[in-house]
Amino acid sequence: MAAASSIPAFPRTIFHVDMDAFFVSVEELYDPSLKSKPVVVGGRPNERGVVSAASYAARKFGVHSAMPLRTAAKLCPQAIFVDGHPERYRECSAKVFNVLQVFSPQVEMASIDEAYLDMTGTARLHGPPLRAAHKLHARMKEETKLNCSIGIGSSRLIAKVSSAQAKPNGVLWIVPGEEAKFLAPLDVREIPGVGKVMEKHLHEIGIRKVGDLAQFDELELQERFGKWGLALAGKARGEDAGGWFDSQVGAREEAKSISHEHTYNDDTADINQLEATLMRLSEMVGRRLREANLYARTVQLKLRYQNFTTITRAHSRSQPTQLDGQIFDDVRALFRKNWKPGSQVRLLGVQVSSFESQPGQIDLLGDNRQSCWKNALAAVDYLRDKFGESSVKLASGMRGSFRERAHENPAGLPGKTKPRQ
DNA sequence: TCTGGGGTCCTAGGACCC
């Protein structure tokens, strides 16, 4: 039976290590005066945008990530608002990874500030789970000056849910066999993958706690929610039922898509400005493709209007590409075909996917030009590294770029990036 | 509460092929 064969002979020991208020904590390293104050990372209080991370002091006022900055400013006027610094976070994240690697060869960064470790069979080296976790915790503080919380369980799911319960700065071990008992009193929303919408559906049929879910008829869950319903029943018991959760820790695959998008501070219907943005985004995407040495077959445009209605339009190329110009040509064609002239645009995005590691088959005439462009772009990438993003502009991106920057982005390119925790 | 940016995964319909 498939179900039986997926049950390991002995319970696994999985750690989920989650950095506490990561972005805020990193900012505090650079500016200790922020410590213990209400801090909001993500941008200015009057900007379009949302909170990337809030300090615990700010959270007391009801501020939380994903909340509009303007709302946060109303709830907590005395908060200190700081811009995010993605490079700083990536750098700290790398340090975190280095610490984790000491404790297990099977480490998987699930995002910039959290990781799974398979600690199965490491008892001789690091001691039993709780001891190993406290060692890791201390080592993390020593090496990175950052606090983390650690959840320990027999599945990724249990590790993840328990690290959330351990916050802040704690360690929590769910002893094998106690999974269902641990989960039962928690809100269904605590289960990874249950968001606003699923939560509402579950509430409608009287399921509020994970315990209610565990009691519910499994067949009915499957009928109502399909594949997801079945997985949900397993999760209520603490199993990594299906999907990514079931995969081996440390078996990270390559990216499946690369995208950049930009929300205007003021909506615009100026075609020059819009196409200049598309050029800029195409350049950013193309550059990432070249860095990863990937070629994309599918190019996608994302277009959000003033009223927030959003469409995506994709085009699959016969030959994969990593060239800014080809990406731009595709995305501009999609834009011209789908944008209603005169309508105000809030956001534009460019995404590429369907990666191949080889350029398209050699087409006799085009080949020379392709490699020519590739060399030119490598030079552009190099100059931008050296002298800054705005030091080199390709002719096709010139037209509206000054206008755009003068309008809304005087500080220069690219649009601020605001990852969050 | 006027709602970022970068991702993943799932669903569903239509084209197309055998």
Next chain:
DNA sequence: TCTGGGGTCCTAGGACCC
């Protein structure tokens, strides 16, 4: 010319995560 069934690719949208 009253219409099968499966497989795969493509596209669009949406839920969800940090």
